[in-house]
Amino acid sequence: AQKVTQAQTEISVVEKEDVTLDCVYETRDTTYYLFWYKQPPSGELVFLIRRNSFDEQNEISGRYSWNFQKSTSSFNFTITASQVVDSAVYFCALSEMNYGGATNKLIFGTGTLLAVQP
Amino acid sequence: NAGVTQTPKFRVLKTGQSMTLLCAQDMNHEYMYWYRQDPGMGLRLIHYSVGEGTTAKGEVPDGYNVSRLKKQNFLLGLESAAPSQTSVYFCASSYSRLAGGGEQYFGPGTRLTVT
Numbered sequence: 001a002q003k004v005t006q007a008q009t010e011i012s013v014v015e016k017e018d019v020t021l022d023c024v025y026e027t028r029d030t031t032y033y034l035f036w037y038k039q040p041p042s043g044e045l046v047f048l049i050r051r052n053s054f055d056e057q058n059e060i061s062g063r064y065s066w067n068f069q070k071s072t073s074s075f076n077f078t079i080t081a082s083q084v085v086d087s088a089v090y091f092c093a094l095s096e097m098n099y100g101g102a103t104n105k106l107i108f109g110t111g112t113l114l115a116v117q118p
Numbered sequence: 119n120a121g122v123t124q125t126p127k128f129r130v131l132k133t134g135q136s137m138t139l140l141c142a143q144d145m146n147h148e149y150m151y152w153y154r155q156d157p158g159m160g161l162r163l164i165h166y167s168v169g170e171g172t173t174a175k176g177e178v179p180d181g182y183n184v185s186r187l188k189k190q191n192f193l194l195g196l197e198s199a200a201p202s203q204t205s206v207y208f209c210a211s212s213y214s215r216l217a218g219g220g221e222q223y224f225g226p227g228t229r230l231t232v233t
Contacts, residue, residue: 009158033220035220035221037224043206043226043227044224044226044227045161045208045210045224047221047222047223047224050220050221052220091160091161095220103149103166103168103174104149104212104214104220104222105151105163105166105176106151106161106163106222108160108161108162109160110158110159110160111160
C-alpha cells in the first residue's frame with residue numbers, strides 16, 4: 001500500500017530561523033511523483049513542487065529547498081530564513097501509478113502546521 | 119482564467135437533506151477530483167474522473183455520487199447528508215500524465231456542516 005507520513009504535526013519557529021519539514025513515503029512502484037502543497041490560513045491549496053522518482057537532484061527555489069533521497073524514501077522541505085508569511089499547513093503527497101493508465105491520484109500526508117512567530 | 123471554481127463556498131444542511139457541489143475548471147484539464155479534508159487526516163480522495171463521462175471511486179466514496187457530463191464540470195452529490203459528512207470539500211483538476219501533467223490545481227473549497 002502507498003502511504004505518506006508527516007510525523008511533525010506542528011512546528012513553531014521564530015522568524016529568520018531555518019526549518020525543515022519531514023516527509024517519508026511508502027510505495028511499491030518504481031515510477032512515482034512526489035509533491036508539496038501549501039495551505040495558508042485562507043484555506044486554498046497552493047502547489048509548490050513536483051519531483052519524479054528518477055530525479056534525485058535537490059531543488060532550490062528562493063528560500064525553499066527540497067531534498068529527495070530514495071534510499072530513505074524521504075522528500076524533505078526546508079525553508080531558509082523563515083518569515084511570518086510562511087505560516088501555513090504544508091502537505092506532502094505521492095502520486096499513484098496504475099499500470100492500466102495513470103490517474104494522477106494523490107495520496108496526502110496529514111500535514112505539518114508551521115507557525116512562524118515574529 | 120478563473121482556474122478551478124467551486125459552488126457554494128459554505129453550506130449548512132440538516133441530516134437527511136441532499137445537495138450538489140459544483141466544480142468548474144477552465145484549463146481544459148482531462149482529470150478532475152473531489153477530496154474531503156478533516157482535521158488531522160489530510161485530504162482524502164472521494165471520487166475522480168479521467169475524462170468526460172467517466173467516474174471512479176477513491177478512498178472514501180460511501181455516501182457520495184459524482185457525475186462528469188461535461189469536460190469542464192464535476193459534480194459531487196450527497197443524497198442523504200449525515201453529520202459524518204461535515205468537512206471541507208476540495209475539487210481539483212490536472213492534465214493527464216501523458217500530456218506531461220501531474221500536479222493538481224485546487225479550488226477554494228466548500229465548507230459543509232451537517233447538523
